[in-house]
Amino acid sequence: MNTPRKFRIRSPCSTANIGPGFDVLGISLSLYLTIDVEILKEADKDFEMTYSGEGSKDVPLTPEQNLITKTALYVLSANGISQLPKPLKIHVDNPIPLGRGLGSSGAAVVGGVLLGNALGQLGLSRDRLLDYCLMIERHPDNVAAALMGGFVASYLRELDPSAMQGVPASESLLNIALSQQVPQPPVGIGHYVRLNWAKEIKCIAIVPQFEVATAKARAVLPSHYERKDVVFNFQRLAVLTTALGQSPPDADLIYNAMQDKIHQPYRKTLIPGLPEVLSCITPEKHDGLLGICLSGAGPTILALATKNFDDIAKAAIDVFKKHGDFECQKCDPHPIYKPGTFEYNDSCDNVYLFCDPSTNTCNYKGCSNSDYIKDWDTKLRPIPVRCNSSSYCPDNNSKCLPLLPVGAQCDLQRDDECSGSNAICLNTTCFIKGAPLGGNCGADTTVYYSQDADENLIQQTIIRDNCTDGTYCLNSVCVMSKPLNSPCDQDRECLSGSCSNNGVCIQGPDVFHVIKPWLWGVLGTSVFVFVILVLGLLWILHRYQSKKEHAKIAKFFEDNEEFAKYAMLDDDNDSYQDDDSRANMNDSRTSVLFLTTPDYLKSQALSTSHKNPSSLSLHHPNTSTNRL
Numbered sequence: 001m002n003t004p005r006k007f008r009i010r011s012p013c014s015t016a017n018i019g020p021g022f023d024v025l026g027i028s029l030s031l032y033l034t035i036d037v038e039i040l041k042e043a044d045k046d047f048e049m050t051y052s053g054e055g056s057k058d059v060p061l062t063p064e065q066n067l068i069t070k071t072a073l074y075v076l077s078a079n080g081i082s083q084l085p086k087p088l089k090i091h092v093d094n095p096i097p098l099g100r101g102l103g104s105s106g107a108a109v110v111g112g113v114l115l116g117n118a119l120g121q122l123g124l125s126r127d128r129l130l131d132y133c134l135m136i137e138r139h140p141d142n143v144a145a146a147l148m149g150g151f152v153a154s155y156l157r158e159l160d161p162s163a164m165q166g167v168p169a170s171e172s173l174l175n176i177a178l179s180q181q182v183p184q185p186p187v188g189i190g191h192y193v194r195l196n197w198a199k200e201i202k203c204i205a206i207v208p209q210f211e212v213a214t215a216k217a218r219a220v221l222p223s224h225y226e227r228k229d230v231v232f233n234f235q236r237l238a239v240l241t242t243a244l245g246q247s248p249p250d251a252d253l254i255y256n257a258m259q260d261k262i263h264q265p266y267r268k269t270l271i272p273g274l275p276e277v278l279s280c281i282t283p284e285k286h287d288g289l290l291g292i293c294l295s296g297a298g299p300t301i302l303a304l305a306t307k308n309f310d311d312i313a314k315a316a317i318d319v320f321k322k323h324g325d326f327e328c329q330k331c332d333p334h335p336i337y338k339p340g341t342f343e344y345n346d347s348c349d350n351v352y353l354f355c356d357p358s359t360n361t362c363n364y365k366g367c368s369n370s371d372y373i374k375d376w377d378t379k380l381r382p383i384p385v386r387c388n389s390s391s392y393c394p395d396n397n398s399k400c401l402p403l404l405p406v407g408a409q410c411d412l413q414r415d416d417e418c419s420g421s422n423a424i425c426l427n428t429t430c431f432i433k434g435a436p437l438g439g440n441c442g443a444d445t446t447v448y449y450s451q452d453a454d455e456n457l458i459q460q461t462i463i464r465d466n467c468t469d470g471t472y473c474l475n476s477v478c479v480m481s482k483p484l485n486s487p488c489d490q491d492r493e494c495l496s497g498s499c500s501n502n503g504v505c506i507q508g509p510d511v512f513h514v515i516k517p518w519l520w521g522v523l524g525t526s527v528f529v530f531v532i533l534v535l536g537l538l539w540i541l542h543r544y545q546s547k548k549e550h551a552k553i554a555k556f557f558e559d560n561e562e563f564a565k566y567a568m569l570d571d572d573n574d575s576y577q578d579d580d581s582r583a584n585m586n587d588s589r590t591s592v593l594f595l596t597t598p599d600y601l602k603s604q605a606l607s608t609s610h611k612n613p614s615s616l617s618l619h620h621p622n623t624s625t626n627r628l
Contacts, residue, residue, distance in 0.1 A: 212271065220269065
């Protein structure tokens, strides 16, 4: 019979690689997986397991499925014990984030090995316990640090094939141990050394709320490396292991020694923002920082520092937020509308993410209401697709959804989510506009804030309903609006559309006032008199211009008559000349043109004295110049 007893096992989380020390270096951290065990004398159940903390909803609680108890069964099976003692009660509390690069599986394996050793009272040494751990977790950096504590360097020994003969592969080892006895692990699988650690150095773990599977993180690594990259890491690894043990620590030395070309450059595609974190957070910008790197396979960031821990952590968090790297973090899906603007937000508080109500986690947005989203950087992530005319994108931008029928739930004041041009969203429910008197209706009240000239906030209230003009919504029914001086609570209750601060219907500033008949008469008379005055003025101007034109015409005819008279006088003078001269003159007269200028005012330039007839020269296109 088992002796009743209680005991507790603590297994720390760990960070591995530490920059250039890929699969070599590990540091145990002060965050512990705790296993409380109680072996009972008697109980209603042979086995009871409870679990709290990270992954509590997903972790199986049967001994054949849980990683901790399966590991313990493997240790017992290898030592000839086929089952757990009964009755047994186990409670596991796990604050270590899963799949974040903090050795959560390593802590579980170490805890399981310690549990099997304690339940079977095997008395295994630390080195032998490490052999059992390495049969399950074939990379020694995390389990060596968690089991031995502190700053540890470790490696796997190359075993002779005969030493592994009959030993199942790590993938199937635990399942085989459930049904049959398995051989003990070879002795001395892994070797380790605890390195010095300066007491001034503290570890900061910045943990994004999304997971990166270790298998996926290893799959992106190349199968071959260039020699210069391997040498680069070897050189820095040798310096780093010593530099971290020196006091006071040398920030410049440690920061440069934590650079890496073996794993971090290839994992940047899995962790957006990683290059910026590693390159921009430096000792020059952040006093107290010694070095920064990816913790294990990521996505956790490990920073080593001596002071200003919160400032360094905030700098890394800001980079993650900028790149939208808090996908899958836990969130509250209830909408948050900012006062004043009523801009939608949720607890993800990130332009790239929305809170998925089905899982209460942050995920990348899947649709958009426009081609532009404020603060969205298209270089980091393309803007989601716009929805077509038969669908809508909800406030949380999750994905395009079909338009909603009347009576369906819609987002606050999102009329476009309701199907049909006459639909309206009131108090998160779709209604039809223009409900008649006595019809079914809905109403919503929006309180927002504006600023006065002194920038003081003024509360404003808008109430909408779907009733026709002259009615308002009361208890989901459209009723008749109230006349002037009736008590009211809102503008819609009044026929005038204005409810005073005293709660009485009043004539609003925008109400149309009736114009009295005599005012219409004055207005009509004024318009008639104005038209008559304008027409009279136009007639006077017309008469004045007409007289001027008649004067010009009369002047024209007078000038022509005078010109003709002078021409007749010239003919009389020509009769006294001899026949030859007369003949020549007759010939020349055939080329004379009588011209007048188009400008009547200048027509006097054609008048000439008959005493000097040669003073006027005329040109004809068919003759040379002739004198009159």
